[in-house]
Structure formats: structure tokens, C-alpha cells
Amino acid sequence: MDELKAAGLVRPGRGRGGTLTLAFGHVRETATARGRVRASGQWSRPDVVAVEVWSSPLLPDVELTISSFEIKRASEANRLGSLHETAAHGRWAHHPSLVVETASVEDEFPLHDDILLELDRLKLGLYTMYNLGDGTFRVEQHVFPPRQTPDLGDLHNFLDHFFSEGEMLLKKYRQAIGR
Template sequence: MNTDDLPAPATEANWSEEQGATGLSLKDRILEQLPVDGSLKPNAELLSALGADKQDFWSARELLVEEGKAVRGRGRGGSTARVLDAELTTEPVDEVGAEYALPRQPEDALYEPLKKVLLGDWQSDKGFDYLAVEDVSRAGRRITGGKWTRPDLVAVEVQVFTYLPVKTLSVHTFEVKPSDMIDVTAVYEALAHRRAATHSYVLLHVPDDQQPPVALEGVITEARRHGIGVIVFADPSNYDTWEEKVVADRTEPEPAALDDFVRVQLPEAARSKIEKAVR
């Protein structure tokens, strides 16, 4: 990711221009919109009520999270809740969201819109900072170790922490399944990726959340047992229809396996960004 394209660091000063007639900053306006009982409010509703620029909203919301005044929640498009107790550090688990129903789409048609959301609202909502998100489903002639060792999408992040003297490489893999191919096999494919990934997810197309596939509950149960993340979506290009059913556990693969995964699976441009970021 070119640092010239990144938004300015989130600081209180950034929001002086966002003050409205009330004199409140965007950060304070978000807090004002959050229910006083600590219940979740969908991010889409917050954006609509505030009329704010989406990227400004994510940055201001992240400030509230960093200050311990708000927490991220799940549900379609994600959600936010007010912190009522200073000791509260976990995310609310209630699920919120609207109903959507879209027709079945072929798997390869899902990749590009999913990539855009992963690089946009998904990483903004979750606090990630991806260097790249790549479609590696069609690896061409590259020898990648077999079908189940190759995910559909891969996202890479290099984190720098204030009190740790090292840079941390995170690799997120995503196994995508269209609506008529949802079964527990997706979990086992994602599980195979964890040999060289820190987080593994399945991304499942569920066009109608009122009539989910019969196998969905089994997928969720098996994924939870293995620490695999589960995300369902109605519209691959609209984060408001995404819902994180299971949060992926972080694993620590062998450094050699992680290094080899990057070398074999990712294109040269992505490898170059990673190499620069970890130096």
C-alpha cells in the first residue's frame, strides 16, 4: 500500500472541520448517536444519520474505540456500541442487520467485488491495514502444493506495535463459496490454509438470510470448533449485507511455512510491498 494514498493519522485535530452547528466533532456526534444502554447500532444507520463521509466515519469511530469509549460489534455491515463500563473490553455479540435477497452468482464473479470490500469497509471496520488483497484462486502454472493449499483470496498486513520491538506479518486467507456450494468442506479447505496463515475465513454467499442453506448451521458449528472465521454476505459489493458469524482465531504458523506461502502464492508486486514493509 502506497503510504501517499493513506488518510492522515486519526487525531482530534482532523475533526475540527467536521463540526456542525452543534459544535461537536464527528467523533462526538457518533458517540451521541450510540444508544445509552450500550446496545449495538448498525454502522449503516450511523452513517445515514450523520451524513458523514465514509472514510471520515471509520477514522472517527476508530478513535472512539482506541479511547475506550466504543466497541466494534458484528452484524451486517458491522455495528458499534457505547462502552458503559471501563472494564468492558469484549465486543457485543448481538447480531443486527437488514434483510437482503439476491440471486445466486457464480464463484469467480464474486472475487472482484469481495476484494474491493475487503480493501474498503471490511478493513476499516475491523481496524486492519492491508498492504494488499490478492485473488490467488487462479495461480496459473505456479506449483502451490495442491488445491486445498491455495485459498481464493489472500490479504496481508504488517503491524507495528508501540511496545513490541518487532514487526508482525499477518496473512488472512478467504475460501469463497457460492450459495449452492455451501457445506462443511469449506471449513476443511480453510483449515488446510492455516498451515501458513494467521487467520482463515470462509466467505459464503447467502442471497436470502430468511432462507439460508440447510448446511449453514453445520458450517458455523464446525468453523467455531476449529477457529475458522465465517462471513456471510448477500451482495458481495455491499458491506451492509456482510455478517461475521464466527471470528477467526489467530494462529502462529511456522515462520518457514509463512515465508514460503508468501513466496509461492502471491504475485511479485505484493511480495515487493511486504518485503519493504518488514525491513
């Protein structure tokens, strides 16, 4: 998860000439731990989620941005189901993205052409995460997804879950949004 933060996955294209500043940002692993079966047997949450609040001293409102990252090995990422799982997170994420994990930097681009076409059709972001062999990864952005507009009720429910384990974090978030 540190590599995802360090790679700047959650801050692409921000700042727009210095007009917006990050008032709140937190990245959290939200998926079920590896090796455990999901109780529902259904897609639930992406592997990693970033919640950001952007503000400007001259604008009356803040901008909430939720980015989701579904991490898959290359063999799993070449299945339509992986794209549809990533797209399902768009019901509450502004920027859903697929992160494809490969074994090394030398690996060829991991996705087949038909998968890339579907990724574009679904308006998903695409990153690759290369294992550097020392327990760390290098993350590269290939496609940044256009902003989606999730339902406000779904956003509320997700944020309720996201902040369920941290009262202090929730307090910082509320301060950033002016509540």
C-alpha cells in the first residue's frame, strides 16, 4: 500500500495551476485479506481506496474525490470479470481503476487488446504494478479514468464504512469538508 501512496496514484492531474490544495487525504486497504473467502461470494470492495478533499481559498465548496484500485495478477486481469468487478466500484468511486501486478519490470504489457477495448468502454483507469523483487513495487499509470458521478446515498454508505474504524480520521475529514 505504501507503494500506491508513493506512486502518487491518488493525486494525478491535481493542482490545476495551483488553484486546489489537498485539505484531506487518506489511503486505506479495504478488501478482504488474501486467502479469506468473502462471506457474500459477491464483489464488495476494491483492494485499496483513496479519499481526498480538495479545496480553494476562493471557492465556496470542496471537491470530494474517491479513487478505487482493484489489484489483479496479469492472468486474472485478462478476464472480463475483473474489469466488471472494477467497474462495479464506480457506484461509489469517482475514479475506479484496475491495477495489474506483474512479476518484473521486463514483463511485456500484460493486457490483451480485447481487454483494453473493454477497459476503455467501461471508462476505467489502468495501472501496472511491477514487483522489484525486494518486497516493493514500482507503479505506473497508463490510463486515468474520467470522473464518474456516483449516487449520493452510495457515497454516504461507503464513507460510513471507510471511516468506521477511525473516529479521529472522521473528525479530520469532517473538518476538511466544513462540517
